[in-house]
Amino acid sequence: MKRRSTVSASIAIVASIVLAGSALAAFAGVKNGSFETGTGDPGAFVQVNVGSTVLTDWTVSAGSVDWIGTYWPAAAGSKSVDMNGAGPGTISQVLATTIGKTYVVTFALSANPAGPVGVYTLSVGATGATSTAYPFDRAVSANTLANMMWQAKQYSFVATSATTTLTFASVSATGPYGPALDNVAVTEKAAAGTPGGPGAACKSGGWKTMVDKAGNHFKNQGDCVSYFASKGKNPGAVKH
Numbered sequence: 001m002k003r004r005s006t007v008s009a010s011i012a013i014v015a016s017i018v019l020a021g022s023a024l025a026a027f028a029g030v031k032n033g034s035f036e037t038g039t040g041d042p043g044a045f046v047q048v049n050v051g052s053t054v055l056t057d058w059t060v061s062a063g064s065v066d067w068i069g070t071y072w073p074a075a076a077g078s079k080s081v082d083m084n085g086a087g088p089g090t091i092s093q094v095l096a097t098t099i100g101k102t103y104v105v106t107f108a109l110s111a112n113p114a115g116p117v118g119v120y121t122l123s124v125g126a127t128g129a130t131s132t133a134y135p136f137d138r139a140v141s142a143n144t145l146a147n148m149m150w151q152a153k154q155y156s157f158v159a160t161s162a163t164t165t166l167t168f169a170s171v172s173a174t175g176p177y178g179p180a181l182d183n184v185a186v187t188e189k190a191a192a193g194t195p196g197g198p199g200a201a202c203k204s205g206g207w208k209t210m211v212d213k214a215g216n217h218f219k220n221q222g223d224c225v226s227y228f229a230s231k232g233k234n235p236g237a238v239k240h
Contacts, residue, residue, distance in 0.1 A: 027096075027097075027098075027101075027103075027186075027187070027188035028095075028096060029095075029185065029186050029187065030057075030093060030095065030105075030166065030184055030185060030186040031056070031057035031093065032055065032056045032057040032058060033107075033183060033184035033185050033186075034074065034075075034076045034077040034079065034080075034182060034183050034184070035055060035058075035067065035068075035074075035077075035079045035080055035081050035181075035182065036077045036078065036079050037055075037056040037057075038054050038055045038056050038067060038079075039053075039054045039056075040054070041069065042067040042068065042069035042079065043069050043070065044068075044069055044070050044071040045066045045067060045068045045069055045071045045082065046066065046067050046069075047064055047065075047066055047067075047085040047086065048060050048064060048065050048066070048067050048085065048089075049064045049085065050062055050063060050064060050089075054067065055067060055081070055091065057093055058091045058092070058093050059091065059092055059093070060089060060090070060091055061090045061091065061092045061167070062088075062089060062090035062169070063084075063085065063086075063087055063088050063089035063090060063170070064084075064085025064086050064087065064089045065081050065082060065083050065084070065085045065089035065091060065170075065178075066081065066082035066084070066085050066176075067079065067081060068080045068081060068082055068180070071145070072113065072145050072146075072148050072180075073146070073147075073148060074182050074183075075108035075110070075148070075150040075182035075183045076108065076182055076183035077182075077183075079182075080108075080180055080181060080182035081180065081181045081182065082112050082177070082178050082179075082180050083122060083168065083169070083170035083172075083178040083179045083180070083181055084112070084170050084172060084175060084176055084177055084178025084179075085176065086176060087174045087175060087176070088169070088170035088171065088172060088174065088178060089169070089170055089178070090167060090168065090169040090170070091167070091168050091169075091181075092165050092166060092167040092168070093165070093166050094163050094164070094165050094166075095163065095164045095165075095166055095186060096162065096163060097159035097161070097162065097163065097164040097188075098159055098162070098188070099159055099160060099161060099162065099215075100158065100159065100211075100213070100214055100215035101158070101159050101188055101189065101211075101215060102156060102157070102158050102159075102188070102189040102211050102215060102217075103126070103156065103157055103158075103159060103164070103186055103187065103188055103189070104154060104155075104156045104186070104187050104188075104189060105124065105126075105154065105155040105156065105157075105166065105184065105185070105186050106152065106153070106154050106183075106184070106185050106186075106187075107124070107152075107153055107154075107155075107168075107181060107182070107183060107184045107185070108150040108151065108152060108153070108181070108182040108183040109122055109134055109136050109150065109151045109152075109153050109179060109180070109181065110136060110141075110143055110148040110149060110150045110151065110179070110180040110182075111136040111138050111141075111143065111177075111178070111179050111180055112176075112177040112178060112179075112180060113138070113143050113144050113145045113148070114145065114177060115138075115175070115176075115177025115178075116177070117138045117139050118137075118138060118139065119135045119136070119137045119138070119139075119172075120135070120136045120138065120170075120172045120177070120178060120179040121133050121134065121135045121136070121170070121171045121172055121179060122134045122136070122168060122169070122170060122171070122179040122181060123167075123168070123169045123170075123171045124153075124155045124166075124167070124168055124169075125166075125167045125169075126155075126157040126159075126164050126165065126166050126167070127160065127161060127163075127164045127165045128157075128158075128159070128160030128161065128164070129157035129158065129160075131167075131169075132155050133171060134153050134155075134179075136151065136179055136180075148180065150180075150182065150183075158215050166186065168181055168184075189210065189211055190210065202218075202221050202224035202225050202228070203221065205221075207220065207221045207223065207224035210224060211236060212227055212232070212235050212236040213232060214235055214236075216235050216236030216237070216238060216239050217236050217237075217238035218236045218237065218238065219236075219237040219238055223236060223237050224236070
């Protein structure tokens with residue numbers, strides 16, 4: 001049982017419209033995504049309560065979580081988080097984003113093996129976007145304290161403001177055993193019509209990961225090519 005402790009021609013034309021004569025800052029991404037940095041050493045684990053900033057760059061915005069050290073092997077590095085401390089918890093981080101840009105969040109998901117066999121669910125959300133629930137079924141994974149059976153997951157959102165709060169929350173039953181989180185990373189999708197998204201990238205399925213300057217997605221390669229051929233006048237068919 002867990003013991004508690006507290007503590008490219010047409011491209012250039014369209015690009016000129018997007019850039020409007022000024023350079024865009026590179027997206028900084030998420031900080032401390034593997035939870036390696038914090039105040040002190042968690043040992044096996046330490047409970048981090050609401051309002052705490054013990055986890056560098058993260059805020060516990062509801063309930064409590066456990067910052068995991070040696071209690072189980074991390075997905076990346078040596079530390080991770082149990083999203084239930086004394087009970088379900090929520091952590092968040094504010095990202096500097098660009099309105100209309102699409103961001104992809106990747107992370108590793110597991111669940112506390114010391115808890116009952118069942119489904120442990122993590123909710124991921126961002127300001128202005130719909131949250132998504134990610135279940136981890138211990139009956140299927142059969143994870144243990146020695147082998148967490150980490151699963152790679154992905155969530156995406158379109159920024160609606162210059163700052164976006166990324167949130168991870170346990171929606172599992174009350175108690176000290178929750179979904180486990182590690183290796184969080186956030187990347188910004190290259191927009192078609194910018195140096196990071198050349199029209200040639202429409203080929204070979206590249207259109208699937210591209211958006212136009214308004215943040216719209218393309219329904220197929222032809223839709224993507226049409227955007228460039230029209231010098232940006234034909235937007236992506238899938239509105240954000």
